Amino acid sequence: MAERNPRTLDDILESHHGWIGGGGKGNRAVMIGHDLRGADLRAADLRAADLRRADLTGANLEGANLRRANLSEASLVNANLSRALLGEAEMTETDLRGTDLSGAELDGVEIWRANLRGAIIAPEDLHRLLQCRRPGK
Numbered sequence: 001m002a003e004r005n006p007r008t009l010d011d012i013l014e015s016h017h018g019w020i021g022g023g024g025k026g027n028r029a030v031m032i033g034h035d036l037r038g039a040d041l042r043a044a045d046l047r048a049a050d051l052r053r054a055d056l057t058g059a060n061l062e063g064a065n066l067r068r069a070n071l072s073e074a075s076l077v078n079a080n081l082s083r084a085l086l087g088e089a090e091m092t093e094t095d096l097r098g099t100d101l102s103g104a105e106l107d108g109v110e111i112w113r114a115n116l117r118g119a120i121i122a123p124e125d126l127h128r129l130l131q132c133r134r135p136g137k
Contacts, residue, residue: 009036013044020047067105082120101125 018026029049036056043063050070057077061084070090078098088108096114101121106129116126127134 009039013046016049017045020045 012029012031015026016029019028020026029046029051031049031051031054033053034051034055036051036054036059039056039059041059041061041064043065044061045065046069047065048068049066051074052070053073054071055075056079057075058079059076060080061076062080063083063085064081065085066081066089067085067087068089069086071094072090072092073094074091075095076099077095079096080100081104082100083103084101085105086109087105088110090110091114092110092112094111094114096116096119098118099116099120101119104121104125106125109129111129121129
C-alpha cells in the first residue's frame, strides 16, 4: 500500500535537484511506496531517484528524466511517460498497463516481469526493449 509522506513533493524534488548538482546541497529522492497518483511530474529531473513500489497511477511524467531511477514494482498504470528519459532505469515487475511510452528513451532499461499490456509503444522500441532478435538474424 502506498504511503503519504509528510514532506511535500516539491520539497523532495528541490532537495533531489540539489543532490544531483552535488556539493552536499540536498538528498536523493527516496519515495519508496509513496502515493503519487496523478502527480504532475512533467520534465521533472528524477535521475537515480528511488521510486520502488511507488503508486504513479495516472501520473504525468512526460519528458521527465528518470535515467538510472529505480521503479521496481511501481505502478505506472495509465501514466504518461512519453518522451521520458528512462535509460538504465530499473523497472523489474513494474506495472505499465496502458502507459504511454511513445518517444521514450529506453536504452538499457531492465524490464524483467513488467506488465506492458495495452502500453503505447512503437513496435521497434518494444522489440529493442525486450532485446528480441528478428527472425533469421
